[in-house]
Amino acid sequence: MPLRPRRPGRPATAALAASAAALLAISLLAGCGAVQKAMDCTRAAGSVVDAVDKLQQAAGHALDDPQQARQALDSVESNLRKVGNDTGDPDLAKAIHTMNKGITNARRALDRNQVPDVQPIADGAGDMAEICTPG
Template sequence: MASRHHRTALAVTATLLTLTTAVGCAAVDKAMDCVRTADAIATSVDNLQQAISDASNDPTQASEALDQIDKELKDLGDTTDNADLNKAVDDLQAGVTNVRDSIEKGDATPDITPVTDAATEIGKVCTP
């Protein structure tokens, strides 16, 4: 009887360890996805800043940078349920929309401060 109890206890312990490891790995994977995406967003925001600076040379660069940020935001939004991160993603999306609207209205130097601020916030939230 003691041997059977011992085997059952070992099986339960092994199952719990497996579940903990699986959940732990999923959390680590999610955090790494967040970090990678935050880094990609930071790169795209840098590209946007450069494109705005060079708008007279190639006005399509800003639009391409905004498209890339949109794609990365969708990827990030699909991988998280963190309220702070969701707010930062929403803020960044609003900033991107405002910059895009400004460019479409002919503003050669739109204010990208909300975009850079929200991207910074995403970087903070995604830092482990």
């Protein structure tokens, strides 16, 4: 049985493909931390936005049921704490600061039997969602 003639360049093509695969794997691993961080940010922002939605609903009935509003504030604050511990982004830190300030003011209003202004908290949540949205 005669041997087939060897095609020139085949070992070079295999080596080139292996090198390209190795470079791709290295670049993917290097970017993995950034991708994971973005995914964590998006997930956390979603949790905060959901908590703020509940807060807005509770704020409308704050004089009738201030405990529900306090629980909603606690939920937002808890979610913010999780996000704040992991952020190094200055824009995200600013949004968290705005929201925390709004939470403090809302608690003061509840303590005075007033309807809390939750708009600064909602604005901060909107900023956070925008910051954490990839693209």
